[in-house]
Amino acid sequence: MAKLEQPIDAAQPLPVIQVVGLSKCFGSHPVLTDINLAIMPSETVCLLGPSGSGKSTLLRCMNWLERPSSGEVWLHGTQMGYQAGRKRLASEAELAKMRTRIGMVFQQFNLWSHLTVLQNVIEAPIHVQKRPKAEVVAEAEHLLAKVGLHNKLQAYPSQLSGGQKQRVAIARALAMKSDVILLDEPTSSLDPELVGEVLAVIQDLAQAGMTLVIATHEMKFAEEVASRVIFLDQGRIVESSDPKTFFAQPETARARQFLERYIHVGAI
């Protein structure tokens, strides 16, 4: 049952996202079990784990695209999915408003195919957040320049490469000015030679102090960029540590096996 108070550690700053005792089942099949984690401001957290371990589901539960079976998600002191200070479920409209505070980048980009690059970026800020168009457009142009797409403003998604699409998707998430951005395997459907350009953009964001949660299979990237690594296996958090420790001396046998496989694959 939902609690009314966020369990806060007074010695720490308020987390951007705090997940408390979260579980998710699809039918009778448990996909996430008792997940507890806190994402602090300006942290870059990498979610690692084998396919099917529940990384996507966890990210989708954070912004309630998937409704958790039990447990809580707190966003800067407000509880996702519930009316403020009450145990009543939020309406779709209230939920939508909360979602604007969490950006999301998908493995398949999911750019809207009927809109140009610029229109993709300004669509939600104008029509959901109701911000003034001139200001949003100026910002969007700036963001698209930052991800290296200033000359593609009027292109349609079908005219872009995978790497370009994903950079637009990142700009679209940034344009919402949300508190945190969730990235679900942002480079997994890219051709190998396009992975670098997208990772570079993400790395810039991390260095600029954006709060990021990234599900990824790019071990080298995680090692360099993450401030913390969370290792998921079969729906549970198995390890949560700083990347140096995790990659050099994983605590659990599961993590060791996982890393061995990836380092082998990576070496090929």
Add this chain to the structure above:
Amino acid sequence: MDNLPYFLGGAAITVFVSLIAWVLGLPLSLIIAIARIQRIPIVDLVFSLYVSFVRSLPSPLLVMLLYFGLPVVGLDLNPLVAGIIAMTINTSAFNSEIWRSAILNFPSDQLDAARSVGMSPNQSFWRIAFPQIWQANISNFINEATFLVKSSPAVGIIGIDDLTRRAGKIAASNYEPLPTIVLGMMLYVVVLFAVSLASRQLERYFHDRYQLV
């Protein structure tokens, strides 16, 4: 409700006309498709104009053209024959497009295999390609049959007493036209749901039986 037997009789005529036209239309449309694929000069052009023309030709107009128009050029048809020919022409144009795209998309490796065991092009078409195309597209052809049923009221214009014409006649002479029309509509729904059920059954039957392409 007293009119139910009368309506059922009309439905029988509707089904009869549609069924005959469907059966006649299938080989006719196959001939058209083959002629176009073979690019037989002039014939190809004539048929491609024919298909385009008929696809935009309203059925009531076609029925009247055959029944009232042809006697002027010396061809006198009785209404039932004119109606069935009109429906056949109508469906042949649509079905020929189904045949054509199915034949053009038939995997060439199967034909290569047929050629490798010494079949002639004719043999490999009729023995290898045709049976598979027919079975794989049965539901498309039956779908065309439902369009045929829906355009069949056109034959009522020249006096064939199909379901719609009977419903219209009673509705015009009746103080309660609404229930009459609704009953007629329900019979169409029953007929077409039965047809699409049959189509789904056939499709499943062929699918389970062969690993269709």
Add this chain to the structure above:
Amino acid sequence: MSLRFDLIWEQAPAFLSGLWNTVWICAIGISLSLILGILLLLPLFSHHKVVRLPTKLLVEAARAIPFLMLAYLVYYGLPSLGLTLDSWSTAILTIVIYNAAYVADILRSAWVNLPKGQTEAARACGFTGVQLLRRIVLPQILIAAAPILGNQAIQVIRDSSFLAIITVPELTFTAKAVQADSFVPFESFITAALLYWVLCLLIEFGVQRLEWVRNFYGKA
């Protein structure tokens, strides 16, 4: 036997006015049915079974009913309920009832085939409800379904010919009237047929251009 197309030429104004009536009746009917078909998507995708299933059944059933039967429904049925329409309204209402079910079904299947990520990304950006439908879903399914909707428009034009039977003065009715007047059935009906052909070729041409638009948008 000699064909008298000269008599048809004398009746050119009648044919043109019949053609024009067919065009505007169909244009208005198709536009209104497009709107109604779009509105039908709301109950068709409702989360409540009691709303969704009956709508689905209704749309399925409507697509099994011949155009002329619906025309009779409006022509004979409505006056018995105390509602008498002129022949233009009868024609347009028939087209709307007939075509809305097809439009709804065409758009429904386009929606079902819309990649799930499109609405998912929209929800992640805070879109919900009607806004999500209007700004993200609808433009995409209209673009994707445009060629099929174009074919359906041709179907409506062909079926509008049945309106001649309830004496709406459209193109087929005109052809009938001319042949009765001057007894030139073959020439009269073939003229009407050629006019329908031209009309449908124009629509086909338009549809091909839409196909180009669709290829341009492609899959994102």
